[in-house]
Amino acid sequence: MAAIGRYLKKHTESLVKDVGIEQACQITGKSKATLGRYYSDHDEHSDRYMPIETVALLEQAANYPHVTGALAELSGSSLQYDERRPNEERPGGVNADVIALSQRFAMLMGEYQQSMEDGKITVNEAKRLLRETGLLQQVLIDMKLHLENDHGTA
Incomplete structure (x- = not known):
C-alpha cells in the first residue's frame, strides 16, 4: 500500500474513533466490519476507502475533520477549522x-x-x-x- 493510502486510512480510523464506532454505524448506516475495512491496512482491504459522503457525515459529528485535514495536507493546503459549525442551520x-x-x-x-x-x-x-x-x-x-x-x- 502506498504511503498516501496508509496516511488516509490512519486518518479514517481517527475519524471513526473520534465519533465512536457505535455512533459511526448509526450515522452512516454501515456495519462495524464495513467501517473497519475502510481503515484496515491488510492487503485484502488496501484498495478500499471510505466514500466521501460517509466522510462528510462522520466529520459533521466529529470533533475535527480528520480526513479532510489529511487531504488538505497531502495537497499542500491547510485548513482553518471553524468550531462554530457553519454548515448547521442557523435561524434568520x-x-x-x-x-x-x-x-x-x-x-x-x-x-x-x-x-x-x-x-x-x-x-x-x-x-x-x-x-x-x-x-x-x-x-x-x-x-x-x-x-x-x-x-x-x-
Whole structure:
C-alpha cells in the first residue's frame, strides 16, 4: 500500500474513533466490519476507502475533520477549522446573513483604519486583519449556503 493510502486510512480510523464506532454505524448506516475495512491496512482491504459522503457525515459529528485535514495536507493546503459549525442551520436565513455581513465588514474596516494610523501594518495588525477577513469570508459562505438551500440552486 502506498504511503498516501496508509496516511488516509490512519486518518479514517481517527475519524471513526473520534465519533465512536457505535455512533459511526448509526450515522452512516454501515456495519462495524464495513467501517473497519475502510481503515484496515491488510492487503485484502488496501484498495478500499471510505466514500466521501460517509466522510462528510462522520466529520459533521466529529470533533475535527480528520480526513479532510489529511487531504488538505497531502495537497499542500491547510485548513482553518471553524468550531462554530457553519454548515448547521442557523435561524434568520439570508436576512440575518446580510446583517452579519455588514457588521463583519464594519469590523474589518475598523481594524484596517486602526492598523493604518501609523502608515504601516505590523505583523500583529496583519494577523487581526486576516482573522477578520476569514470571519467575513465565513459569513459569505453561510450566505451562499442559505441561498442555495432556500432557492434550490447549487
